[in-house]
Amino acid sequence: xxxxxxxxxxxxxxxxxxxxxxxxxxxxxxxxxxxxxxxxxxxxxxxxxxxxxxxxxxxxxxxxxxxxxxxxxxxxxxxxxxxxxxxxxxxxxxxxxxxxxxxxxxxxxxxxxxxxxxxxxxxxxxxxxxxxxxxxxxxxxxxxxxxxxxxxxxxxxxxxxxxxxxxxxxxx
Amino acid sequence: xxxxxxxxxxxxxxxxxxxxxxxxxxxxxxxxxxxxxxxxxxxxxxxxxxxxxxxxxxxxxxxxxxxxxxxxxxxxxxxxxxxxxxxxxxxxxxxxxxxxxxxxxxxxxxxxx
Numbered sequence: 001x002x003x004x005x006x007x008x009x010x011x012x013x014x015x016x017x018x019x020x021x022x023x024x025x026x027x028x029x030x031x032x033x034x035x036x037x038x039x040x041x042x043x044x045x046x047x048x049x050x051x052x053x054x055x056x057x058x059x060x061x062x063x064x065x066x067x068x069x070x071x072x073x074x075x076x077x078x079x080x081x082x083x084x085x086x087x088x089x090x091x092x093x094x095x096x097x098x099x100x101x102x103x104x105x106x107x108x109x110x111x112x113x114x115x116x117x118x119x120x121x122x123x124x125x126x127x128x129x130x131x132x133x134x135x136x137x138x139x140x141x142x143x144x145x146x147x148x149x150x151x152x153x154x155x156x157x158x159x160x161x162x163x164x165x166x167x168x169x170x171x172x
Numbered sequence: 173x174x175x176x177x178x179x180x181x182x183x184x185x186x187x188x189x190x191x192x193x194x195x196x197x198x199x200x201x202x203x204x205x206x207x208x209x210x211x212x213x214x215x216x217x218x219x220x221x222x223x224x225x226x227x228x229x230x231x232x233x234x235x236x237x238x239x240x241x242x243x244x245x246x247x248x249x250x251x252x253x254x255x256x257x258x259x260x261x262x263x264x265x266x267x268x269x270x271x272x273x274x275x276x277x278x279x280x281x282x283x284x285x
Contacts, residue, residue, distance in 0.1 A: 028232045086187060086214045089207060093194040102203050103269040104257075125246030126213055131206050132246075133254055133272055141272040143202050143253060150269050 017063065019049040067170045074166035081127040081162065088129060092145070103147040104133060107156040109140050110164060116171030123163045130159050177225030184218030187211045199264035201256045209249040216241045 022045035030037050092098055111117050121132040121140070129145030139152075142159055149155055194207025220238045224231045257272060 025236065028236055031229075031233070082210075082214060085210050089194065089210050090187075090190055093190050093197060093207060093211075098197060098199065100199075100203065101266050102200070102264060103267050104272045105269060106271045121250065122243065122246040125250055126210060126242075129206065131202065131209065131253055132250055133257055143206070145203060145206055147269060150271070 013053075015049050015053040018053055019046055022049055070166045070169035074163060074170065077162055077166065078123055078127075081123075085127045085129065100146045102143065102145055103150070104141055104143050105147060105150055105155045106152050107140050107142055107160050108138055108152055109135075109160065110138075111168060111171065113171045116167050119171065120160070120163055120167055123167075124159060173225055177222045180218050180222030180225065182222075184215045184220075184222060187215030187218060191215060199266065201261045202253055202263065205249050205253050205256075209245055213241060213245050216245075 023041055026041035026045055027033070027038075030041070092100060109117065109120065111120055117135065121135070124140075124142060125131050131143040132140055133143050134141045140160075142155070144155075144159070148158065188211070191208050191211035194211060195204050198204040198207050217238050220234045220241075224234045263270065
């Protein structure tokens with residue numbers, strides 16, 4: 001869908017995705033389809049998208065039906081986990097004695113692209129008792145509200161696995 | 173329609189209240205940040221959804237607001253907790269393990285402190 005050839009090797013490939021995103025945002029905020037608004041929005045969002053797509057390659061996202069499907073699955077997984085995390089949190093908050101064993105454990109991440117890592121760490125921060133503290137290379141340090149295991153592999157399985165396989169298909 | 177909206181807003185308010193209570197009850201900085209992040213995100217989303225039932229023509233804008241909250245709330249909590257850890261904010265006595273500190277000590281450069 002965004003298979004536009006890079007013109008100057010500085011990564012213009014992310015432009016269509018970003019342009020579309022900004023343009024849709026503009027339309028929603030304006031809530032109008034009048035021609036002047038459409039034209040202004042198209043020009044401005046193109047300019048902004050051009051600047052940012054040239055400055056970084058963060059927006060190189062290939063949109064295919066498969067990745068769109070995985071994104072939808074990821075969204076549903078995410079919302080289920082969000083509600084579960086909140087019920088869990090309510091249980092801690094309203095228990096007469098807060099009996100938790102927090103700690104910082106390390107997990108491994110396989111995602112390479114910066115935006116994929118961003119999505120992953122945001123998802124982790126919003127789901128069961130975990131919060132990303134730092135990323136160093138392939139290792140992610142996660143603050144865990146109730147540590148169940150300190151082994152990196154098991155912790156990865158418990159914290160990261162639900163999201164990673166979908167995000168990997170979307171962002172790589 | 174309005175009843176559904178009211179119930180959603182009320183549920184959201186309940187979650188926001190729990191977030192506040194969590195801030196008071198949790199033992200240390202990091203667990204407090206966690207309590208604040210999660211419950212307030214869901215609370216916000218529910219309140220916005222309830223508003224969407226009151227004003228269906230705002231629905232898309234509210235969706236954008238919800239999306240911004242979803243994007244920025246974890247980011248800020250991440251930045252706060254990282255900074256708190258870097259200045260060696262004490263952790264709760266019940267803390268089991270601190271892999272990040274061990275890593276910093278192992279590399280011999282510590283954190284930003």
